[in-house]
Amino acid sequence: MKKILLITLIFICNLYALKISSSNVKNANTVFLEIQKENISDVKLTFDKQNINFFKNPFKENSYYALLPISYYQKQKEYRVIVSYIENGKKVFKGKNLKVVDGKYKSEVINVPKTKFKPKASRVQRTKKEYSQAMKVYKSISKEILWNEDFIYPLNTKITSNFGTKRVYNGKLKSYHSGTDFRAKNGTAIIASNAGIVKISQNRFYSGGTIVIDHGHGVYSCYFHLSKMNYKVGESIKKGAVLGLSGDTGRVTGPHLHFSFRINGLQVDPLNAIEVLNKVRK
Known part of the structure; x- marks a missing residue:
């Protein structure tokens, strides 16, 4: 027994x-x-x-x-x-x-002539290059953990556009909103969600002034449409440090902060990612 x-x-x-x-x-x-x-x-x-x-x-x-x-x-x-x-x-x-x-994300239905937004060859070449460079960063997984505190939001304002909204063009799902948009007037201080190393600090076609932080273990936080970037590639950054100022750079209709996350190369809901990441220390 x-x-x-x-x-x-x-x-x-x-x-x-x-x-x-x-x-x-x-x-x-x-x-x-x-x-x-x-x-x-x-x-x-x-x-x-x-x-x-x-x-x-x-x-x-x-x-x-x-x-x-x-x-x-x-x-x-x-x-x-x-x-x-x-x-x-x-x-x-x-x-x-x-x-x-099903995440039950909302949809934006857009009907446009097929040729209306046909991009120029130079733009296609630039965006492909920028995407390739970024994916090389996102797929790099550091074995060292670079944070020792909980993750936080990059600023405390109203969320104007949630992650995941589907963009349906002419009846077909073409894309989705890849981050969470926070209300931010031009020149608003944006802080780092946690400690890490800056891996991208660049003006890009779609995302404008862009900073991407490697937090280690395949975790990256991204901050888009900045009017000013205070850190360069390779520099260490502390949690809560002002990484730059908000703006309306890149492909946008007005100033705001687009905040996103990549984990093991995949794009994920940043607010859910913060919630999950903060379980690591619990």
Whole structure:
């Protein structure tokens, strides 16, 4: 009887070694996974052809965590998240069900002549180059964590446009709003959501004055349409530091701050990302 109870206890301990922030997740949101277990290594997860490494959590003993970003275009259904690690020289596998559900983002329907907004060749060349440069940054995952405090919003004003609004042109989904827009008059101080290293500081066609901060472990925060940028590429920045001033640079109709997040290269809801990231230290 004692032997059965011991085996049952070991099974329960192993079962609950893996935690997941939610079994249901909206498209373009982020999932936090955590394993608290001694003497394990090489912790990884697989989700729908994505392979993601866990990082050792510097804020908790014997703890490893991973951030799983869900694509905006991820098919809505139930998936199996498989986590593996090495324990006592053997590879151990754990699984959790994860259901991707509709984020119920609003839609903007726009009907225009097909040739009305045909871009010039020079613009296409520039935007492709800028996109390629940015994606090279976003897909670079630093093994070092660069923050030790909770993430914060870049300013405290009204949100004028939420993340995820669909842009439907002539009946077809062409794009979506890739960030959260905050009201900001020209010259409003914009602060860093957390500590990190500046990886982009550049005037770009669509996003105008742009600063992108690498926070480590594949986490990037982005600040668009700035009229002034106070930091250069390679410079360290502290949480709450004034990284620049708001403006109406780039492809915009008026001054505001466009705030966005990339995790492991994928674009995600920045406000949800902040909520999830702040679980790392809890």
